[in-house]
Amino acid sequence: MLRRIFLPAIFVVLVYGFWVSPDFKQISAGVAIFLFGMLFLEEGFRAFTGGRLERVLNNTTDKLWKSISFGVVTTTIMQSSSLVSVITISFLSAELITLASGIGIIFGANIGTTTGAWLIAGLGLKVKISTYAMPMLVFAIVLVFQNDRSLKGIGYILAGLGFLFLGIHNMKEGFEAFRSTIDLTQFAMTGYLGLFAFAGIGVFATVVMQSSHATLVLIITALAAQQITYENALALAIGANVGTTITAIIGSMSSNYQGKRLAVGHLIFNVITGAIAIAFIGQMVWAVDTVSQIAGIRPDDYTLKLAVFHTIFNVVGVVVLLPFVTRLVDFLERVIPVPVVDVVAPEYLLQSVVDFPETLLEAVRKETIHLYDNAFEIIAHGINLHRKEILDSDDLEELISKDREIIEFDLDAVYERKVKALYAEILEFIGRAQGEIPSEFADQLFGLRQACRQIIMTVKEIKHLRKNLTRYMVDQDEDIRREYNALRIQLASLLRDIDEMRNIDEDERNIIDLDVHRVAIDEESTVVNGELDRLIRDGMITPVMGTSLINDHGYARDAIWNLTDIAKTVFGARDMAEMEAEELIGLDEDDVEAVSVGR
Numbered sequence: 001m002l003r004r005i006f007l008p009a010i011f012v013v014l015v016y017g018f019w020v021s022p023d024f025k026q027i028s029a030g031v032a033i034f035l036f037g038m039l040f041l042e043e044g045f046r047a048f049t050g051g052r053l054e055r056v057l058n059n060t061t062d063k064l065w066k067s068i069s070f071g072v073v074t075t076t077i078m079q080s081s082s083l084v085s086v087i088t089i090s091f092l093s094a095e096l097i098t099l100a101s102g103i104g105i106i107f108g109a110n111i112g113t114t115t116g117a118w119l120i121a122g123l124g125l126k127v128k129i130s131t132y133a134m135p136m137l138v139f140a141i142v143l144v145f146q147n148d149r150s151l152k153g154i155g156y157i158l159a160g161l162g163f164l165f166l167g168i169h170n171m172k173e174g175f176e177a178f179r180s181t182i183d184l185t186q187f188a189m190t191g192y193l194g195l196f197a198f199a200g201i202g203v204f205a206t207v208v209m210q211s212s213h214a215t216l217v218l219i220i221t222a223l224a225a226q227q228i229t230y231e232n233a234l235a236l237a238i239g240a241n242v243g244t245t246i247t248a249i250i251g252s253m254s255s256n257y258q259g260k261r262l263a264v265g266h267l268i269f270n271v272i273t274g275a276i277a278i279a280f281i282g283q284m285v286w287a288v289d290t291v292s293q294i295a296g297i298r299p300d301d302y303t304l305k306l307a308v309f310h311t312i313f314n315v316v317g318v319v320v321l322l323p324f325v326t327r328l329v330d331f332l333e334r335v336i337p338v339p340v341v342d343v344v345a346p347e348y349l350l351q352s353v354v355d356f357p358e359t360l361l362e363a364v365r366k367e368t369i370h371l372y373d374n375a376f377e378i379i380a381h382g383i384n385l386h387r388k389e390i391l392d393s394d395d396l397e398e399l400i401s402k403d404r405e406i407i408e409f410d411l412d413a414v415y416e417r418k419v420k421a422l423y424a425e426i427l428e429f430i431g432r433a434q435g436e437i438p439s440e441f442a443d444q445l446f447g448l449r450q451a452c453r454q455i456i457m458t459v460k461e462i463k464h465l466r467k468n469l470t471r472y473m474v475d476q477d478e479d480i481r482r483e484y485n486a487l488r489i490q491l492a493s494l495l496r497d498i499d500e501m502r503n504i505d506e507d508e509r510n511i512i513d514l515d516v517h518r519v520a521i522d523e524e525s526t527v528v529n530g531e532l533d534r535l536i537r538d539g540m541i542t543p544v545m546g547t548s549l550i551n552d553h554g555y556a557r558d559a560i561w562n563l564t565d566i567a568k569t570v571f572g573a574r575d576m577a578e579m580e581a582e583e584l585i586g587l588d589e590d591d592v593e594a595v596s597v598g599r
Contacts, residue, residue: 014028030167030221031217036167037161037163037165037167039160040140040157040159040160044156044158044159061101061104064100064322067097067100067101067102067103067104067105067108068104068105068108068111068318070104070105071084071104071105071107071112072112073108073112074108074112075108075111075112075113076112084105084109085109088106088109089102089262089352092259092261092262093256093348093350093352093353093359095362095366096359096362099258099262099329099333100326100329102258102265103265103266103325104325106265106269107318107321107322108318110269110270110273110317110318111314111315111318113212113314114307118311133161133162133166136158136161136162137158137159139158140155140156140157141155143155143158144159167217190231194235195234195278196235196278198236198239199235199238199242199274200239201239202215202219202237202239202241202242202243203239203243204243205218205236205239205243206246207246212243212244215236215243216237219306220233220306223302223306224303230302230305234281234284234285235278237306237310238277238313239274241270241273241277241310241314242271242274244270245263245267245270249263249266256350257337257339259352260336261332261336264335265332269321269328270317272317273314273316273320273321276313276316276320277316277317284309284312284316285309287312288308288309288312289305291308292304292305292308295308344418344419344422345425346367346370346422346426346429347366347370348363348367348370349425354432354433357437357438360437360441361437361444361445361448364426364429364433364445364448365570367429368448368451368452368570369570370422371422371452372570374422375455375456375458375459377414378414378415378462379491379495379559381407381409381411381414382459382462383462383466383469383487383488383492384403384405384407384473384488385407386407389403390492390495391496391499396489396496400485400489406470406474411463412463415459419456419459420456423452423456426452427452430448430449433445447569448569450565450569451565451569451570454562455566458558458563458566461555461556461562462555464552465552465555468551469487469552472484472545472548473485479541480545480549483549487553487556490520490521490524490560491556493517494560495563497514498563498567498571501514501567502567502571509572511567511571511572514567515564517560517563518560518561518564521556522557525553527549527550527553532549532550
């Protein structure tokens, strides 16, 4: 409803402005070209996010100071705090970074975004940068039409810079011409009333343009053309800083509760920073004058002094709030708790993770683990054991040999509610993602889809196994009871080993160790080693029991092979070379048969 009113109102204002003043048309065109350049610039940097930026982010956010440094450096390089915010929300949604690290990156991005004001005030208004725009655009178009992803990315970056330069030039020229017809300084306001009024205008302008960089360019060019006063420019810069949170808020709408926490944290930080700047505006101005004098900036060079102010109040905001990061995290976790749902729904398959291959793969991997954890309950109850018993028991053999408890549950209902629906969501998500993910990541995505299918197949194997297992594990015949308990032990042992494997450091995992379970299901089975014939011949079990055991051994064997494949895909190596090495070393059907025959 708000958008239906808001968008037409903007169009009406623009049309009226074009009709009243041709100079307003040039300023508006400059803003539009600048924003268009930012879109190109972001698109160019996205071309280099297929593994490089994500790996840097993952390795440089384990400490708060590293997170802040990352935010400063990446925003300085990209000149887009919006892109950094989107990437941060994407990684937080995929749980590749913690909420505290995400807040640190936002802190750093706020400092990094101040470099834009320095570049515009120190270079953009002093040099005729429009002369560099045309060659950039020519080279950019040549590169954009190349097939190589990196060259195309460089082309988009050059085009973005070219359009940024053109936008700044048009805004500067528009304000210069504007001065001869309309003097905007007649609307200047002083005191705290002016501070709040122009800060509100800064918020509004940034919300409309969704770019604090564009708002700052507008402020600086207007200030250079003496269309606004220095005091009002300071208030506009404060408002722009608060308004930039709209990007994070919009980005969080397609993310999970973690992304929403970060967006609220971003809003709290920027509002408090803006409030500090307004409350201590006198001290801030004194600090700007002091720093400017030390740096050799002329007293009347208000554009550079605005850049100094923008930097000082953002740094002050970070310094003030830095000691309260832990409390902020606790507050956000309390205000936006983890959602509780009756019907299992995807937790990581969010639109916010699709933009970057690493986050997309990590989201699918985590959702596959989510599917596996739900299936674990069915598998455990299917063999009449509780999850806690499997994971915490010191002696599974003793536990199972004495255990005759039948766990009553509706396997089909739990499967429909916790596994089947989630599996369908994963398949649908992967189907949409396959057309967007680069080819070098496609094999890993296919492997995760195969792992999800194997989870489903394992649940179905357990469903078939459960019928006879539940009957014979409480049978008076000790021999048949022992045989079915042996299948329970083998399945429970594998489930416990997988859990232990996933909970140790990734570098210390040796996923190939799970292959011992593939060997054991054949080597230790009476069905394979010939003992079954003797049991039937000696009358220890009936032929009907023997037939059931043969079928159920097949179900258990398939489940064990599927579970080891799932563990290798989901908890094994993620590097392509290491994955291929694990595949070469791992045992296949022929290897297992050779081991069994050899012994």
